[in-house]
Each structure stands twice: as C-alpha cells, then as structure tokens.
Amino acid sequence: MSYSMNKKTNIRNLSLCIIYTFLYFIFAISITLLYPMNSYGIPFWPAAGIGLGAMIRMGYSAWIVTFVGAFCFSSIIRGAGIGYAAMEGLGSSMGVLVCFTLLNKHNFDSALLRVYDLWLLVASAALSSAIFSNINLFFIYYSNSDVSPEIYINDWFKWWTGDALGVLILTPLVLTWTDKSHYVFAKNGFFLRGTLYLTVFICGYLGLIVSSKVIEELRGLIVMATFPSLAWAVLRFSLRDVVLCIFTASFFSLVIFGYQTPQSIESLMFFMWMTALMALSIHIAISSNRLMLIQLNEKNEQLTSLIETFPDGIFLNDGLGQCQIANRAGLAITQLNDKSDWYGKTERQLAVSSQSDDMRLLFEYCSESTEMAFKNGRLMRGERKIKKKNGAARYLEIRKFPRLGKNGDRVGIVTIVRNITKQKSITETLRQSTIQYQKQVRLLQTVLDALPAQVGLFDKNGSIVAVNRSWLYKCQHACTKYSDVKAVCGEHLTGCPQLTDMPISGYVNARNGIFKVLHGEAPQFVYEFSETCSNQFAWRKMIVTPIDPKLIGSSGVVVMILDVTQSKISGDIVRQRERQYRAITEHSPDMILRVGPSGRILFANKALTSFLRRNGFGLIGQKVIELWGDEHVASLWNDAIDRIINGAQQRIELVFETNDADQIGRRVFQAYMVHDGVDNEITILVVIRDITEIKEKEDRLIESHKQLRLFAAESEMVREAEKKHIARELHDDLGQLLSALRFDIGLLKMQYAASAPELEPRLIKMMDILERAIECTRNAVDHIRPNVLDIGLDAALEWLRDDFEEMFGIDCELQIKGEIPELSEEQVTVLFRIMQESLTNIAKHACATSASIQFWSTNNLIYLVVRDNGIGFDFEGVDRNKKCFGLLGMEERAIALGGSLTIETKPGFGCSTMLTIPISSKNESS
Structure with missing residues (x-):
C-alpha cells in the first residue's frame, strides 16, 4: 500500500x-x-x-x-x-x-x-x-x-x-x-x-x-x-x-x-x-x-497503545478509506473480532460482509459520512440506533475527522464511535424530568391563577420573580404599562401598586414588615389595611412568608394579599348574632346547658342556675349526673348520651326532686349533637323545659278520650239494641198486621169479584201496594238488623256476601277456615258491621271487579280480611278528620272490643282491610 x-x-x-x-x-x-x-x-x-x-x-x-x-x-x-x-x-x-x-x-x-x-x-x-x-x-x-x-x-x-x-x-x-x-x-x-x-x-x-x-x-x-x-x-x-x-x-x-x-x-x-x-x-x-514497516509499526504501536486507553471506539483509515488501526472499544461496538475481519477493508466492504442488519446499516452510514467528510472537508457527526440481541436499544454517536493534503488529496480519516446509550437515557430522563417540572410549574401557576388572592414572589433584593393573575390584574388596573407577567417581573416592591395605593402609614408598615421577613428578622408578617377600590371600600390582609432558597436560588418571600371584606362583614354579623343568641339564651325560660364529650358542663344559662340555686361559674366543669343524685336519672342520661353519640336525637322525660319543695315537678330533657367549631369538638346541647302543666293537661285529655270512646261504645251498643228492638217490632207487629190485611183483601176479592166486578181492579191495586209495603218492611228490618244474625256469624257472612253480589254485580269469594268459635252478640255485630262497611266502600269507591273475604281464628284472636282488586288510594294522605267517618267508625268498633283495624293500600294495587279482635265469651262481654 x-x-x-x-x-x-x-x-x-x-x-x-x-x-x-x-x-x-x-x-x-x-x-x-x-x-x-x-x-x-x-x-x-x-x-x-x-x-x-x-x-x-x-x-x-x-x-x-x-x-x-x-x-x-x-x-x-x-x-x-x-x-x-x-x-x-x-x-x-x-x-x-x-x-x-x-x-x-x-x-x-x-x-x-x-x-x-x-x-x-x-x-x-x-x-x-x-x-x-x-x-x-x-x-x-x-x-x-x-x-x-x-x-x-x-x-x-x-x-x-x-x-x-x-x-x-x-x-x-x-x-x-x-x-x-x-x-x-x-x-x-x-x-x-x-x-x-x-x-x-x-x-x-x-x-x-x-x-x-x-x-x-x-x-x-x-x-x-x-x-x-x-x-x-x-x-x-x-x-x-x-x-x-x-x-x-x-x-x-x-x-x-x-x-x-x-x-x-x-x-x-x-x-x-x-x-x-x-x-x-x-x-x-x-x-x-x-525496516520502514518496523518504524511504522513502532509508531502504530505507540498510537495503538494510546487509543486503546480511550473508552470510545476509534478507527484510523487511510486516504482510500481502508481501516488500519482500531481499538478494543471500537471492535466491541462494531462486533468485529479477528484482525482479518477489518484490517485493510473499507467501510463499504464491512457493510457487505456484516452478518447483522444493524451493523450493515451502521457501516453503510459510516461509509456515506466518510464521503461527505472528504467532500466537505469538515467534521461530520451523526447518531445511529442499534438493537441488541436481547431487544434492548443502544445509541451510537459517530464523528468523522477528515485529513486532507495541501492539494486536497485524501490523507486519512479518524472515526470516533461513542456509545451514548447512558447519555441518551440520562438525556431522556432529564427531558422527561424537565417536562414533568414544566407541567408542575404550569400546574402551580394554574393553581396560583385560580386563587382569588393576590400572590407575588419576591427575591432577596425585593424584586418580583413571579405573580399570579390576580396580582397582574391589580397592576394593570393601576398602570397600563403592566401588559403581561414579564412586564411585572423585575419590578421592585416599593413601586408595586399593591403598596403604593396604601396610605402613607400603611405603606411604611408593609414595606418594613416585608424587609424584616426578607432579612430573617421576623418569621412572618401579617398586616390588615383598608383601601378604596373603584369607589368601594374594602379590607385587605397581607401575609408575608419566607420561602425555601432552593426554589429560586436565593432567599425570598411570598406576599399574599387577601380580600377580607366579606369575612370582616361576616365576623361583625356573627358577633351581632352571637350577642342576640346569648341574650335569647340568657332570657329564655327554658334551662339550657352545653355538655362536652366527657359529660362535664361547658355552658349553663341563667334559668338553670336560678333553678339549681347555683352560681353559673360554679357549674362549669361539673358533671351533669352530679346535679341529680337519683340513679334512675343517671341511667337515663347515660343511655341518652350513647344514642346521641351514634347520631340519633334523643328526647327523654323524667321526674326529679330539688331541695325546695315548691319546685317539685316533671322535667323533659331534649338533647342533640352540635359542633361548636373549635377543633371539631362534639358537644351536646341540652334543653330542660318545665312541662308540668302540659303533662297534666295531656293526662286529662287522654282520660277524656277514654271516656269518649267508652261513651261511643255504649252508644253503639244502645243503638244496636234499639235497632234490634225496632226490627223485632217491625217484623212481629207491623208484619203481622200487613199479613192480616193482605189476607182480608184476598177474601174481599173472592167474595165480591162476581157480584161487583168494578171492585176487582181496585182490590188488585190495593194488593200490589200491600205487597210493596210488606217488601219495604222486610228490607227495612234487614237494613236495621238482619235476622240472619240471630242464626249465626257464618250464615250472616254468607247472606252479606250474596246480597253484595246481587246488589252490585261484583264477584265476592268467602273463605271461612276452621270452626267459628263461640262469640258474644256484640262481637258478632261488630264483625258483621265492619265487613258490611268494607263491602260498601268497595262498591262506592274501589271500582273493583272482584273481592274476597277470609275469616279464621286462633286460640285467642279472630281475623277478618277483606280484599279487592280496585284502584286503591293513598292511605297516608287521607285527611281522616274530614268525611272519613266510615273508617273512623270501623276503627272505633275494633278498639271498643280491644282489637285493631289495619288497612294496606296504595294507588293502583287495590285495598286490604284486616280486623283483629280477641276472643271473649258471652259472660265476659256482658
């Protein structure tokens, strides 16, 4: 080469x-x-x-x-x-x-x-x-x-x-x-x-x-x-x-x-x-x-030993792009092991021979960046994402440092491959933290903006760092230069409209208080002042609190200005009402006291102290049960306290004696749970009222009701006896006379029908009138008191059922379970009249198509149930004092015999009337 x-x-x-x-x-x-x-x-x-x-x-x-x-x-x-x-x-x-x-x-x-x-x-x-x-x-x-x-x-x-x-x-x-x-x-x-x-x-x-x-x-x-x-x-x-x-x-x-x-x-x-x-x-x-290679190898060894100390992968390529030197870190990153795998090869050749797609893409990217680096003659930097065998991703930063000769010839290029997975993770974590911090800041700003109070953050020099929307509105109202939060931030507190709008004395006090908190001379500063805003008088409350220096990098304070006008007005109203309530309590004829959870008296009004002949301050702290030595009163009080703690309002009534004989009487205790507003402590308010006269009147009224009920029962018995007598008279005397008259008219018709034919029509007409009179007499007797009652209760019920079906056309089923016990005449009459009234109500008001009657008895009770499938009614909503005499009469008849009458009904579901009376013999009834 x-x-x-x-x-x-x-x-x-x-x-x-x-x-x-x-x-x-x-x-x-x-x-x-x-x-x-x-x-x-x-x-x-x-x-x-x-x-x-x-x-x-x-x-x-x-x-x-x-x-x-x-x-x-x-x-x-x-x-x-x-x-x-x-x-x-x-x-x-x-x-x-x-x-x-x-x-x-x-x-x-x-x-x-x-x-x-x-x-x-x-x-x-x-x-x-x-x-x-x-x-x-x-x-x-x-x-x-x-x-x-x-x-x-x-x-x-x-x-x-x-x-x-x-x-x-x-x-x-x-x-x-x-x-x-x-x-x-x-x-x-x-x-x-x-x-x-x-x-x-x-x-x-x-x-x-x-x-x-x-x-x-x-x-x-x-x-x-x-x-x-x-x-x-x-x-x-x-x-x-x-x-x-x-x-x-x-x-x-x-x-x-x-x-x-x-x-x-x-x-x-x-x-x-x-x-x-x-x-x-x-x-x-x-x-x-x-010899030359030895010298070069010595230099290469020195260079190799130097680059081996680097944690980043380093590759030295010649002017043709062939790799000459690579350190262990680079070989580990690029997954190259033997020297023959990379020595003298270009990045394009490494991409072709790479077994991994990720490595192939990495070498292709390196090859392209090498050409760009040589072409531009400057540093090239890029990042690649590589997947490991376990599926995890790692990020590589690739930097190309080209070396060109004087004539622009390619001398060589240095490639630095750095594993930035941790940096990426840290950067991503930092980015997520920054996003989370920004969200928290926005959330905090949103919370501050939602506060009606004016909130401002000042640094150690007294300059504004941050404000909320209410503070900004106040500034914009005072001066148009405060267009947004940025315009407000940096303003010194001495120039804030929140302070400059104060009176001179208030301004000086507020400024001095803020600087005291800033300099650590006071842990907190609270100041109330008044001002006129938009021609309206208002009360303000300033609260200055130091903040942690870590939040803004130095010491500072939070200034919060609250509008306490309503609380001031509300406080005056509360105090006025408290005086009114105290006046009412002190002048109330009822005895009023407040008891704590331990049973000790917290408050007692003048009526109670006067009644007990005690000083009001002497009662405070004393247990309630100590006021009365009676064990029965103490037991009632403790039971009432337990039920009150469970959330129920209690009303107890007891009689106690005082030392003065002229104050013996019955007293009613009315107690219920209240919160006095101090640490949510639960207290019991007790009202004691003298109801001696009321109880006496109540007893007399109950006694009169008993007498009236006895009188009504007696009147009913007399009326039934009178009805029985009248029915017997009509049946025996008038009935016999009408029967005799009908017999005589029949004889006249037979004697003079042939000799005086003009009398026959008149006699026939007289006979018809007489028959109607006999029928009317019979109906009147049955209405006043049916003779079937003398036969027995079962016969009477059957007769009443048949008469109801015949008269109103409504199907009625009668069920008599077991044998009918021996009953007094009064019981039979009451059972008959209640059943008769029930059937009459069904015919008049129920709009029913069927009805049923059930009768049975136990050892001591008799049951009579009348049901229908009519329209029903709202029994609770019935005004029983107006036009409900039928129901009242039925109840009074049942009560007179020591029984009860139960009516179950609701609109659209018919009605069920149940009579329950005890069994008594004829002698007991008489």
Whole structure:
C-alpha cells in the first residue's frame, strides 16, 4: 500500500530506489561480461525485483524507477535501440503498475499477502513485458527487410510467448504448493524444506514437458518458475530459505540440463547468477521495506497503545478509506473480532460482509459520512440506533475527522464511535424530568391563577420573580404599562401598586414588615389595611412568608394579599348574632346547658342556675349526673348520651326532686349533637323545659278520650239494641198486621169479584201496594238488623256476601277456615258491621271487579280480611278528620272490643282491610 510520508522521507525512498538501480546495473554488467550471449530477458526480471521493492516503498511512483532501470540497461548495456529499450522498460514498468493497482486494495503484510496477489505481480509483469516486446519486434520486423518472418515467429515470438505462458502455467502451481506446505515444514528443519522446494520444481518441470513442443527455450521458463518460489520464500520465511531455494534450483537445473547441452556448466553458472541477482534484489527491497514497516509499526504501536486507553471506539483509515488501526472499544461496538475481519477493508466492504442488519446499516452510514467528510472537508457527526440481541436499544454517536493534503488529496480519516446509550437515557430522563417540572410549574401557576388572592414572589433584593393573575390584574388596573407577567417581573416592591395605593402609614408598615421577613428578622408578617377600590371600600390582609432558597436560588418571600371584606362583614354579623343568641339564651325560660364529650358542663344559662340555686361559674366543669343524685336519672342520661353519640336525637322525660319543695315537678330533657367549631369538638346541647302543666293537661285529655270512646261504645251498643228492638217490632207487629190485611183483601176479592166486578181492579191495586209495603218492611228490618244474625256469624257472612253480589254485580269469594268459635252478640255485630262497611266502600269507591273475604281464628284472636282488586288510594294522605267517618267508625268498633283495624293500600294495587279482635265469651262481654 502507499504510505503518506513527508518530503524528507520521500527523498530518502527515492535515493534507495536509485541505489537499487545501480545494484541492478552492477549485476547486469557482470553477467553480460561473463555471458554476453545469454543476456536476453535480463532487463525484465531484475526490473521486476526492483519494481517490487520500489512499489512497496513508493507506490505508483515506482513504475518510473522500473522504466528508467529497464530502459538504461537495454540501451546502454545491451546496445539495443531506443525504441526497443523503451518498449522493454515500458513493459516492465507497466507490469509493476498493474500489479500495484491490484495489490493496492489490500494492505501489504507478509502474513496477510495472498498467493493470488503475488501471482498477479509476476503474471502481470511477464505478460505486459511480453506484449510490449512483441509489439517492438513486430515494428523491427516490419521496418527491417533482413529479418525473415520465420526468425520472428520461431525465435522472438516463441521466446517471449514461452516466457509469458510459462509464468501463467507454473506460477499458480508453484505458489499453491509452496503456500500449502510451508506451514507444515516451517518447524521441521532445513532438510525437509529443501525437499519441499525440490518437489515443487519437479512438479513444475512436469508442467514444462507439456509445453515443450511449442517452447524451444526452457531456460527462461526455469527462471520464471524459480522466481515466484524465491519471492514467496523471502516473504514467508527468511534469507536462509532463499539460499536453500537457490541451491535446490541449481541442483535441479544441473540434473535436467547437464546432459542435454554442451554448455551445461555455463548454463548452471548463468542460472545461479541469475537467481542470485533476483533474490538479492528482492531481499534488499523487502528488507528495506521491513525496516520502514518496523518504524511504522513502532509508531502504530505507540498510537495503538494510546487509543486503546480511550473508552470510545476509534478507527484510523487511510486516504482510500481502508481501516488500519482500531481499538478494543471500537471492535466491541462494531462486533468485529479477528484482525482479518477489518484490517485493510473499507467501510463499504464491512457493510457487505456484516452478518447483522444493524451493523450493515451502521457501516453503510459510516461509509456515506466518510464521503461527505472528504467532500466537505469538515467534521461530520451523526447518531445511529442499534438493537441488541436481547431487544434492548443502544445509541451510537459517530464523528468523522477528515485529513486532507495541501492539494486536497485524501490523507486519512479518524472515526470516533461513542456509545451514548447512558447519555441518551440520562438525556431522556432529564427531558422527561424537565417536562414533568414544566407541567408542575404550569400546574402551580394554574393553581396560583385560580386563587382569588393576590400572590407575588419576591427575591432577596425585593424584586418580583413571579405573580399570579390576580396580582397582574391589580397592576394593570393601576398602570397600563403592566401588559403581561414579564412586564411585572423585575419590578421592585416599593413601586408595586399593591403598596403604593396604601396610605402613607400603611405603606411604611408593609414595606418594613416585608424587609424584616426578607432579612430573617421576623418569621412572618401579617398586616390588615383598608383601601378604596373603584369607589368601594374594602379590607385587605397581607401575609408575608419566607420561602425555601432552593426554589429560586436565593432567599425570598411570598406576599399574599387577601380580600377580607366579606369575612370582616361576616365576623361583625356573627358577633351581632352571637350577642342576640346569648341574650335569647340568657332570657329564655327554658334551662339550657352545653355538655362536652366527657359529660362535664361547658355552658349553663341563667334559668338553670336560678333553678339549681347555683352560681353559673360554679357549674362549669361539673358533671351533669352530679346535679341529680337519683340513679334512675343517671341511667337515663347515660343511655341518652350513647344514642346521641351514634347520631340519633334523643328526647327523654323524667321526674326529679330539688331541695325546695315548691319546685317539685316533671322535667323533659331534649338533647342533640352540635359542633361548636373549635377543633371539631362534639358537644351536646341540652334543653330542660318545665312541662308540668302540659303533662297534666295531656293526662286529662287522654282520660277524656277514654271516656269518649267508652261513651261511643255504649252508644253503639244502645243503638244496636234499639235497632234490634225496632226490627223485632217491625217484623212481629207491623208484619203481622200487613199479613192480616193482605189476607182480608184476598177474601174481599173472592167474595165480591162476581157480584161487583168494578171492585176487582181496585182490590188488585190495593194488593200490589200491600205487597210493596210488606217488601219495604222486610228490607227495612234487614237494613236495621238482619235476622240472619240471630242464626249465626257464618250464615250472616254468607247472606252479606250474596246480597253484595246481587246488589252490585261484583264477584265476592268467602273463605271461612276452621270452626267459628263461640262469640258474644256484640262481637258478632261488630264483625258483621265492619265487613258490611268494607263491602260498601268497595262498591262506592274501589271500582273493583272482584273481592274476597277470609275469616279464621286462633286460640285467642279472630281475623277478618277483606280484599279487592280496585284502584286503591293513598292511605297516608287521607285527611281522616274530614268525611272519613266510615273508617273512623270501623276503627272505633275494633278498639271498643280491644282489637285493631289495619288497612294496606296504595294507588293502583287495590285495598286490604284486616280486623283483629280477641276472643271473649258471652259472660265476659256482658
């Protein structure tokens, strides 16, 4: 490959190449003087050896040295014409140029140089020299009539073509066998390696026999076959192997050609000189190159040891983009292990050979960025995202530092690959934290803006740092220059409208208080003041509190100005009402006290202290149960307290005695839970009221109600007896008279029907009237008191059911479960009347289509249930004091017998009437 050297180094290399050329001349002259007839082909092979060394040291400029050496030898030593010498020089130099062009894709290293590379070197030199030599000979033949075509074809053309063909055939075979076997024999001694070379030459000679029919000069072919082995021995092994190869080839040549030509010794000497010349030329070139490589390797080792200390991946590429140096960090990042995987390869080649898609994309990106860096001549930076095998992502930062020469030539490029996954994670975390912080700031600002109070944040110098919307509105109202928050921030507190609108004394107090808190002289400052805003009087309360220096980077205060006008007004109202309530409480005739959770008195009004003949302050702190020594009162009080704590309002009534006999009476305790507003403490308010007169009136009213109910029951019994008497009178007396009258009318009809026919119609009419009178009398008797009641309750219920169905057309089902017990006449009458009233209500109001009657009894109770499927009604909403005499009568009848009447109904679901009375005998009833 081509190394970039400074001017001094290039002069030194050129001097070395000139020395190679002079050495070449010395050997060439000596061979020509000894063997002038065998100087054909000499310009090519030494020139190739010199060209190899110069190529390794100087690159493309080596072909100039090769051309000069071959041209000078052909023209000066051999005496060839300028044209022929130029063609030989051009052929030799073009071979070196083509070889270097092919080898320039790989780094020259004896450990990495391939068989194919060295074969290209030899083959390209031989072919190019043969082609240009034949072209030159063709022009000589065309311009010189003395040269016959047979000489040209049989001598020159076959000689050069044979050389080229021999190189093409023998070089791959020799190099392949040598390269395959030298590793095996390298450590097994001199003799075995000599045997290896001898075997190679024998195999090469077998290949020459195949082409011997068309090639007359085998001497040049042996030289050509020996040269690759020599070059390979120099590259792979040492100078001892070169010497061994020379003597092996000499021995082989002596055996093969010694008996074929009379000049065998001469040929052997020529061959030994020839091979020694080539070996020495190559060895000098390679040795010199190795010295330079050692120096470069020392510098590379120093550079490599330096870049190995870097945690980032570093790659050094030459001007062609081929990688020369890479540190461990870079190899770990790019997943490259062996040196052969990356050494001498471009990033494009690494992308093609990469097994991972991510690595392939990475190398393609590096290749593109390299071209851009060389094109723009400046630093290129980019980032790539790579996925690991476990699915996790890592981020790589790639930087390209191009190095260009004075003429813009590409000298090299430095690639730095940094794993920024942690930085990305930290950056992402920081970004998320910043976003979260901004959200919190916006949330805090939103909360501050939602506050009705004016809130401002001041730094240690008294300048505004932040304000809320209410503060800004106040500033905008005072001055139009405060258009937004930014215009307000930075304003000193002495110029804030919040302070300047105060009276002079208030302004001074507020300013001094704020500075005291700022300087740490006071933990807090609270100041109330009044002002007139928009022709309205208002009270303000300023609260100044220090803040944590971490929030704004230094000490500061928060100034909050609250509108306390309503609270001031509310406080005055509360105090006024408190005075009113206290006046009402103190002048109330009821005894009022407030008790704490422990049962001790917290407050007692004047009425209670007067009643107990105690001082009000003496009652405070005393337990309530200690006011009365009665255990029954204490038990009632404790039970009431437990129920009140559970949330129920209690009303208890008890009688207690005082020391004064004139104050004996019943008192009612009414207690319920209240909150007094101090630490949410639960207290009990107790109101004691003297209701002695009320209780006496209540007792008299209850007694009068009992008497009225007894009187009503007695009246009902008397009325039923009267009805029974009237019904019996109607049935017995009036009924008999009407029956007798009907009998007499019937006799008159029979006596005078024939003699006085004009009387018959009148008698018939009288008979009809009499029948109606009898029917009316019977109905009246049944209405007043049906005679069926005398038969029994079951017969009475059945008669009432049948009469109801016949009169109103409503289906009615009667169920009597079990036997009917023996009942008094009063019980039978009450059961009958309640059932009769229930059926009448169904017919009048229920709009029912069916009804049912159920009757059963237990050991001590009788049950009568009447149901219908009518429209029902709202029983709770019925005003029972207005036009509800039927229901009241039914209830009173049930209560008179010690029973109860239950009515269950609601609109749309019919009605159910249930009567329950105790069983009593006839004697008990009477």
